[in-house]
Amino acid sequence: MKYNFPILESERVILRRFEDSDLENVFKGLSHPEIIKHYGISFETLEATKMQMKWFEDLEKNEKGLWWAVCDQVDGTFLGGGGLNDLSKKHRKAEIGFWLLKEHWGKGYMTETMPLIVNYAFNSMGLHRIEGFVETENTNCKNALAKLNFNHEGTMQDCEFKYGKFVSVDIYSKLSEV
Numbered sequence: 001m002k003y004n005f006p007i008l009e010s011e012r013v014i015l016r017r018f019e020d021s022d023l024e025n026v027f028k029g030l031s032h033p034e035i036i037k038h039y040g041i042s043f044e045t046l047e048a049t050k051m052q053m054k055w056f057e058d059l060e061k062n063e064k065g066l067w068w069a070v071c072d073q074v075d076g077t078f079l080g081g082g083g084l085n086d087l088s089k090k091h092r093k094a095e096i097g098f099w100l101l102k103e104h105w106g107k108g109y110m111t112e113t114m115p116l117i118v119n120y121a122f123n124s125m126g127l128h129r130i131e132g133f134v135e136t137e138n139t140n141c142k143n144a145l146a147k148l149n150f151n152h153e154g155t156m157q158d159c160e161f162k163y164g165k166f167v168s169v170d171i172y173s174k175l176s177e178v
Contacts, residue, residue, distance in 0.1 A: 005017040005060070005066075006066070008068065008116040008117070008120055009073065009116075010073070011112075012073050012112060013071065013072065013109060013113055014071050014073050014076075015068035015069070015070055015071075015113065015116060015117070016069050016071060017060075018056045018057075018067065018069045018081070020053070022053070022069050023046065023050065024046065025078040025101065026052055026053065027043060027045075027049040028101060029080060029099055029101050030042055030043050030049060030052060031044065032102055034102055035099055038135045038137065059085055059087075063089070064085060065083060065084040065087045065094055067081055067083030067085065067097075068082055068083050068117070069081055070082050070109065078101070079100055079101060079109055080098070080099050080100035080109070082096075082097065082098035082099070082114065083097060083117060084097075084121055084127075084130070085097060086131075087125075091128075092126060092127050092128040092129065093128060093129035093130070093131060094125075094129075094131070095131045095133065096114065096117060096118070096121075096131065096132050097132075098110055098114060098117075098141075105140075111148060114148050115148060122176040122177075122178070127176065128178075129173055129175055129176070130150075131173050132171075132172035132173070133169050133171060133172075135160075135167055135168070135170075136155060136169065137167075142170060145172045149174065150172040151172065151173055152170060154170070155168050155169070155171070156168060156169045156170075156171065
């Protein structure tokens with residue numbers, strides 16, 4: 001299914017469809033211990049990472065969301081991934097997610113990229129609510145969502161079991177102004 005996938009741009013980043021050539025960078029990100037520490041999935045091999053690439057493709061094909069490869073606007077360097085999943089057309093909402101390769105942390109890419117995705121969701125997809133589920137210990141992500149005016153709705157205590165212990169998850173949301 002190759003229609004005009006939405007390309008989103010800002011001054012420093014371009015968000016485009018994932019390509020087969022992104023596989024190594026996706027593996028680099030989703031196998032890195034510090035990146036996956038607060039992320040829901042991880043991969044131990046390049047071959048296993050192909051499941052994630054298929055997931056990106058299936059989201060779009062099944063109209064359950066869109067995920068973009070986040071790249072440098074000037075030279076095309078792969079920075080990470082971000083997008084929307086668990087899309088509900090009936091309830092006009094989706095969950096937002098995002099990750100960056102470690103060498104690009106702390107440079108403002110998340111707070112520059114997330115508004116592109118949110119604005120696209122509200123203005124082009126007609127969504128009313130964007131949800132973010134963040135592990136309580138992931139202060140960097142929580143701070144970024146706060147900067148972007150996401151509202152903290154509460155905490156689900158010990159709702160996931162990960163790395164041999166229970167993990168709490170904070171719920172954030174942003175509503176369209178329409």
